[in-house]
Amino acid sequence: MIIHLKPNVSVDRASQLAKENKAFHVTNGDTQILVTGSGIKEVPQSLVEHTDQYWVFPNDMQLSSRKYQNEKREVSIGNVKIGGTNNNTIVIAGPCSVESEEQIRMSSQLLIKNGLTTLRGGCYKPRTSPYSFQGMGLDGLKLLAKMREEFGLTVITEARDATHIDEIIEYTDVIQVGAKAMYDQGILRACSKIKKPVLIKRGFGTTLQEFVQSAEFVLSGGNENVILCERGLRTFETGTRFTLDLCGVAWLQEHTNLPIILDPSHAMGYAYGVPALSKACTAMGIDGLLIEVHPDPSVAKSDASQQLDHAQFEKLLAELKPVANSVGYNII
Amino acid sequence: MIIHLKPNVSVDRASQLAKENKAFHVTNGDTQILVTGSGIKEVPQSLVEHTDQYWVFPNDMQLSSRKYQNEKREVSIGNVKIGGTNNNTIVIAGPCSVESEEQIRMSSQLLIKNGLTTLRGGCYKPRTSPYSFQGMGLDGLKLLAKMREEFGLTVITEARDATHIDEIIEYTDVIQVGAKAMYDQGILRACSKIKKPVLIKRGFGTTLQEFVQSAEFVLSGGNENVILCERGLRTFETGTRFTLDLCGVAWLQEHTNLPIILDPSHAMGYAYGVPALSKACTAMGIDGLLIEVHPDPSVAKSDASQQLDHAQFEKLLAELKPVANSVGYNII
């Protein structure tokens, strides 16, 4: 249940009422809001007099639900506003992993050349083997920060586990919760205490309901800037790396109020399919794309097969614009 | 292995050579072709003198493979040509099931009004329960034939099992092999002996490789007019009915030479998501869409939740055209 308290209830009083009712307390503008589990179907007796408005829900998709707030939330990624009524499809691009200053600078220059604003690059790689390249760690974060400084780019990178979440929060503009970390409450709770945008990737074995509930961890802790990112399910099909779930995207668009960014690169796993998939995603009227691009994919230290080279990327970008326009959106 | 025999080899001689080598014999224009299993990597001694050209393959995707024929095959659905270099996205529409003459006439009129040519409607429904509506059977086929007569439409319907495949072949213009029947050799072999187009739906538990090999049953029997139709996989996600595999579509576009039609209605299972998904499919540059539309979905005898009503369908059609155009295709 979500309860909007009456305007005369102070922040402190709201906080106290939350504690007494084992509820979460969040503030939206001047509105004090309590959120309980969805099992609560009637306003608790002690809250009746303080309640301005309330919503009951069939399950724990509450703050993220269109039943609560029908308008899509707006989130700012640097100077770019997505969601809301902006009809922007932001293209976030960069290499799978930050590998060197030279490499990440080339990626930054590619973005600038094409009028893009937001650079991705992994520093803590969630590799499944201890014997693979694990990412540059803090050194990588510092390179991303340097690119921000040098080019005025917004940077996004992934938290692999809770041990380095503080560094990620310090060095980057948008925090990415990786697919393998989607259930990581250490990360989610840390992200709920800040105001920087959080992009949560759907786990490849995760239901839509669970995916949205991960967003509820962040929203109920007080951070409204949550973006959902679908990046493919693990299915029996092995001809492609994962199976991008666009039926799920239609479901998210219908049921949730959160902006949605799609990652065709990880879903497909092969560069040849990224352009067609990117167009498919764009035609759904989505808020952004995450695309992996590398100065020379053949020598990439991770995910070599799925990264576009710069020429392929620029060709794709040109092709995406009319597709976005055909559904009333702009590539930005 | 595919072997193109020399021009001087007669049809009868080719047929005899096929038998001697346990190969399939198909004819393409004047070319006599033998097809063996892909395990054969060298031209058999007795065929060397008759061989004009040959191809070896890593697996049994042979006639359908881009390695054999890189150009996409062209197939005619009534007067509409798809595949090849036509860049047409045909919209095939109609109700899930043929339910009555009145209903199927309303569907036909909807198509005519919107300049469409091809009517779908199920007569033998592959229901999973014996207690559900099983379709009108032969009576339904006759209604479809009547609509063809009356409106000049092309009709397509589904074969559920081999017991009525002869009726389907007799009464319809395009034979649909349903997802649950994709492995049905009784149906596939019957379809390989005719020249009418065959649309094969991918089983929801079927790999891409197996899907294409179903097409090989038809192609190796001598029918070149095969269309592939992706309609969603069964995954762990139950918020939607199935999971449309657009990564798989990218794979098919890359590896096969067959036209591809997509079915967003069955994949999604809910009308609300069909428009966004249809746009996604269209933006991939595909050869057609199968969309379920019913004069009054609320009373439909099967798949009520996923059928569009006429107004929703016309709105979607208007929205699809610019999307198709944005990737160089035309809705037809």
Added chain:
Amino acid sequence: MIIHLKPNVSVDRASQLAKENKAFHVTNGDTQILVTGSGIKEVPQSLVEHTDQYWVFPNDMQLSSRKYQNEKREVSIGNVKIGGTNNNTIVIAGPCSVESEEQIRMSSQLLIKNGLTTLRGGCYKPRTSPYSFQGMGLDGLKLLAKMREEFGLTVITEARDATHIDEIIEYTDVIQVGAKAMYDQGILRACSKIKKPVLIKRGFGTTLQEFVQSAEFVLSGGNENVILCERGLRTFETGTRFTLDLCGVAWLQEHTNLPIILDPSHAMGYAYGVPALSKACTAMGIDGLLIEVHPDPSVAKSDASQQLDHAQFEKLLAELKPVANSVGYNII
């Protein structure tokens, strides 16, 4: 809804009432039974006076349901009774495919030597490629019949599609509906008109509910001798061929009254895992096992990797007996 009609209602009258109410009519001993869809929750007015007893159901699992008949059904496979209160675990064995008279005689001798009664062997193989070995067809069926004659064995083989179901019914003692044919109504309806036992394999992409509803096709047509066979789901895991669903077996034991036979060979896909899996299955208190065994697996024309050789099979059989005994069952 299932309705037991009063004893004074004749077979003909019952048949007429069924037609009037669009219900199935089956007879169990002297009891005339009508079965409607599960959507019917109240006895139709015209049937009230004829109704002795009735059952309503939440879904179309009706005749197979423990809610209707709590005792497990008994089915005879030759002279062996399974299900009911027999606590027999029948071991059905033989090669994947019948390949030659010599081969199938060696398999028969293996069974006889080990006191087993039921021989399996595929004649119409549901291969996914037209270029693979497709089975001996009718010649294979005749070899199975010869083995029955010669050794007094019971034989079971698989129907691949409806075009040869009459042959299968004529030549074999138990009709196997293959996993890929589980939805094939041509096969299921043909099997519902006979009294020979029908073993239905679960499709690898099929839910438990759909699986049991396939049995309802046979049961509602009048054949009570239905056996369910779990043989593995297709999942993302590719280290093994399929994923044997023993949770599903526990579900079937709880909810249905049908005997259950398991097929560890197809599930595993590798001979090394068949013994451990067979023991796991047996410890659940099941009614039978289907095990692939071949005189020389290395030269088998299909499924070479998963077939045991004779020595491995005999070792397994010896190990299975104490496991069966430990849960109160007998290997037979």
Added chain:
Amino acid sequence: MIIHLKPNVSVDRASQLAKENKAFHVTNGDTQILVTGSGIKEVPQSLVEHTDQYWVFPNDMQLSSRKYQNEKREVSIGNVKIGGTNNNTIVIAGPCSVESEEQIRMSSQLLIKNGLTTLRGGCYKPRTSPYSFQGMGLDGLKLLAKMREEFGLTVITEARDATHIDEIIEYTDVIQVGAKAMYDQGILRACSKIKKPVLIKRGFGTTLQEFVQSAEFVLSGGNENVILCERGLRTFETGTRFTLDLCGVAWLQEHTNLPIILDPSHAMGYAYGVPALSKACTAMGIDGLLIEVHPDPSVAKSDASQQLDHAQFEKLLAELKPVANSVGYNII
């Protein structure tokens, strides 16, 4: 590649060689061992003179592989040895969540009464919703420690994320890495630095290969005491909670040298199926079972439907013993 260095190479020298070759350095008894990625197929030049023996691998399953060490590893859980040649099937039992001192004492008494030694109970629950019961946290850990003190029990509990892994390591005897945390390198690396046994649960969307590679994170860090725990995959089947992958267990038994414990409770999700599944697991000759049991499942704060009550548990325990014996194992 795994390299056993010659006996004359000191620990310090080995450590230095590891650094120079970007390898992991572990010690087994007196043997100094280097482990590189499996991409290395030849002993690096600088190591040739120090190499006593080496193994190359087709993939990153190295220390855990039967190709490296064919004998199953032995791990001690309190006084109980599993794996090796012990043929013990340890039954670890207790409630899903530690809820109160009274509850966990009743569970402890149940174990003692039945001669069992190892108590499970969740303190940090990896719930998918922020609005569900999240576990007692540190208070729960202290209750488990109290039970150890009071009853001499060994205790095992789950790490949810890296923020509390130090507490878990301090308070418990066996560290459980939960299914949702299986990729959590924060947890895995912390576990690799200790000697307490680590039980890693397989993620429900995780391949066998990835599962074993999680163990490699712990093994390559220097902790040899790793146990694998299969607890069910997420598949399309929703009649049961998950799908226990016993084919996968056969694969693990064939390919890895690690002890295996199975968790039928989470796989099934319903108490009715736990006994039959537990017997199935036991008949495979496994090293242990994790079974959820609660004094009163109907009031449990999590996973109420799948927990056995005490009477059901004692009945099951009695039934398991002969099954274990039938395959040469002992329930302990």
